[in-house]
């Protein structure tokens with residue numbers, strides 16, 4: 001049985017250096033083992049379209065990646081962990097009534113439904129039945145305006161974070177708080193984006209004034225910054241990694257709650 005943090009290398013055979021086929025067949029189902037091209041071009045086209053729409057949303061990158069993981073069924077829900085033999089039962093840890101699929105935990109669980117039923121929710125009267133996540137995301141994308149889909153994406157991630165808060169820290173936020181935090185985060189992100197856009201020229205001029213020198217050798221440069229919001233003890237962290245020519249290789253951002261000190265501890269950056 002694999003543990004929750006298992007890495008791909010654990011699927012390799014120490015003896016031959018190749019795949020450990022027996023173990024792979026135990027932890028992955030048939031669909032996951034099929035090469036993408038065999039799943040059908042239509043499905044692939046729809047997935048490309050969903051990704052294109054998602055990528056164009058004005059939301060944080062971490063939320064885009066989260067939604068993509070959700071619609072490709074890659075979140076570590078109890079049902080997915082059971083498939084990989086990481087846990088022994090799939091019951092939803094929140095309602096304890098049904099198996100915890102991705103759709104269940106984000107949408108059809110009655111506790112998730114409380115969030116979606118908030119008056120400001122663009123889908124507050126939509127049926128909460130269990131269905132394929134890709135299907136309901138596609139329906140949102142086609143029926144809702146872009147700004148509404150952006151709110152939905154932010155709320156989706158907040159519903160998952162609330163679930164994790166319950167599982168790992170035994171705390172559970174109320175539905176209105178979840179919805180409000182999602183809206184506040186989105187507003188702050190979009191305001192920061194528009195400020196950044198209007199300041200691009202100054203920033204470029206500033207960079208030239210600094211006479212940035214290329215790094216010598218096969219090395220990368222990592223810059224990071226963090227901001228603490230005192231009123232709700234939360235912290236935002238951003239990291240960029242550039243190569244020796246100054247080209248951006250990686251950019252990451254994340255949000256941490258329960259940060260009480262302006263001194264950012266190493267584990268917040270992990």
Ligand SMILES: [Zn+2]
Pocket residue numbers: 092093094095096097098104105109110111
């Ligand atoms: Zn549930």
